[in-house]
Ligand SMILES: *[C@@H]1O[C@H](CO)[C@@H](O)[C@H](O)[C@H]1NC(C)=O
Ligand SMILES: *[C@@H]1O[C@H](CO)[C@@H](O)[C@H](O)[C@H]1NC(C)=O
Ligand SMILES: *[C@@H]1O[C@H](CO)[C@@H](O)[C@H](O)[C@H]1NC(C)=O
Ligand SMILES: *[C@@H]1O[C@H](CO)[C@@H](O)[C@H](O)[C@H]1NC(C)=O
């Protein structure tokens with residue numbers, strides 16, 4: 001997410017939602033139940049239309065007595081060419097309003113082409129979106145309708161208790177987006193050209209809670225693959241995300257203002273961060289994920305444009321990071337405020353990673369950022385049992401902390417990092433970094449300072 005403008009996006013979504021969420025309901029209901037005219041109300045908090053009576057599929061209601069809403073019963077064709085958006089919206093609205101927990105079935109053996117769509121709630125709790133077939137958007141920016149958002153493709157908005165699951169593949173068809181001349185190094189002679197650059201996130205959840213995602217494969221997203229904004233209680237399990245290492249900004253899973261997140265048993269290879277954790281996230285547990293090629297697991301960037309950022313209680317454990325620019329990274333901009341604290345990286349295997357362990361409180365895209373005294377504080381960071389190999393172009397451990405607000409309570413335990421090939425000439429780097437090595441590390445770290453600096457004690461900018 002190096003080049004994205006996350007904070008702007010968050011504002012953007014609510015604005016876009018104002019138009020699109022309502023639009024999503026402007027379709028032909030007559031097939032299922034009587035209109036009640038509130039579906040044209042221009043507010044996003046409108047209640048769903050009343051539930052239809054359960055019925056047999058033979059009567060044209062589109063669902064059977066087990067509450068399965070097969071998108072084909074709503075007119076979806078699934079040949080990968082015909083636009084199936086309206087059928088999906090109708091299936092969604094019907095299932096959303098169902099009294100018993102309903103299943104929206106995207107059947108195996110079909111490719112459904114759907115446009116940028118917001119599936120909005122509130123719905124009855126317990127909805128299951130079962131994706132056994134494949135989903136795909138229009139192919140690239142030229143086929144994207146002008147009226148549709150270019151920042152997102154499939155959006156789930158204001159949903160409590162939903163499962164998105166199945167063995168289907170979500171094809172992002174990102175290739176033509178990555179080749180836009182505005183993308184890094186895609187312009188003439190390898191330059192980045194100006195011009196509209198928005199590219200859709202494949203799947204986004206916004207203001208939703210109690211979500212489970214299980215088993216899906218997401219391939220070649222135009223930009224971020226999976227993104228959660230302002231969500232609570234999210235369980236991601238056995239997700240497989242792939243995009244080429246050279247694909248720009250294809251972050252695997254991004255979370256922002258979201259708490260109570262578990263990400264388990266998943267495999268991500270892409271062209272940007274494997275998992276990125278933005279401002280306002282806490283209570284995040286990541287276990288058994290395999291990252292790479294890509295840019296590793298990242299907390300941040302935080303504090304951009306002097307913003308306040310709070311991130312706490314994040315654990316990443318029992319995971320593998322292969323052939324990546326970074327391993328586990330914390331990055332903050334100068335001038336921000338707030339805090340990152342209570343972060344544990346435990347039992348992580350690094351395989352040929354360029355910066356396996358890195359804290360950067362001077363994060364800057366242009367290398368021309370002015371020094372500022374305010375900073376997002378970084379404290380209580382534990383690295384335990386981090387082993388494997390690194391690419392000798394960089395130092396295996398890099399702690400670059402703020403002059404005014406040094407990093408404190410960095411703990412290293414059982415860290416063993418060896419050059420992937422050749423001999424390393426770069427020692428671990430520390431700048432204003434306070435902490436301890438509980439065990440002898442490889443390479444040895446002698447640059448951490450002991451104790452807590454006086455400047456921290458009377459600085460209250462960093463409370464969250
Ligand atoms: C709505 O659906 C009915 C029945 O399927 C159909 O006859 C009618 O033409 C549709 N109207 C629109 C505007 O699509
Ligand atoms: C409802 O449809 C699903 C999916 O096609 C099927 O597995 C299930 O057996 C059906 N239930 C009934 C009662 O027809
Ligand atoms: C691209 O490179 C070629 C050959 O070096 C040069 O003639 C051309 O002016 C360059 N184009 C741009 C837009 O820089
Ligand atoms: C999420 O689920 C929990 C436990 O079932 C429930 O207490 C909570 O209210 C739910 N969240 C929302 C926003 O409804």
Ligand SMILES: *[C@@H]1O[C@H](CO)[C@@H](O)[C@H](O)[C@H]1NC(C)=O
Pocket residue numbers: 238264265266267288
């Ligand atoms: C870890 O995740 C991988 C990939 O999803 C899975 O095959 C493996 O069984 C998981 N390991 C454990 C211990 O759950």
Ligand SMILES: *[C@@H]1O[C@H](CO)[C@@H](O)[C@H](O)[C@H]1NC(C)=O
Pocket residue numbers: 260261282283284285313
């Ligand atoms: C930290 O987050 C985990 C979930 O990842 C939660 O179980 C635990 O209670 C949280 N700890 C604190 C101190 O809030």
Ligand SMILES: *[C@@H]1O[C@H](CO)[C@@H](O)[C@H](O)[C@H]1NC(C)=O
Pocket residue numbers: 369370371403
């Ligand atoms: C900013 O501070 C760092 C660390 O003290 C120093 O190395 C760098 O030269 C400073 N940059 C500018 C532009 O003053």
Ligand SMILES: *[C@@H]1O[C@H](CO)[C@@H](O)[C@H](O)[C@H]1NC(C)=O
Pocket residue numbers: 380381382409411
């Ligand atoms: C330092 O961090 C460790 C583990 O992250 C924690 O147990 C300890 O309480 C922290 N100490 C202080 C002074 O914050």
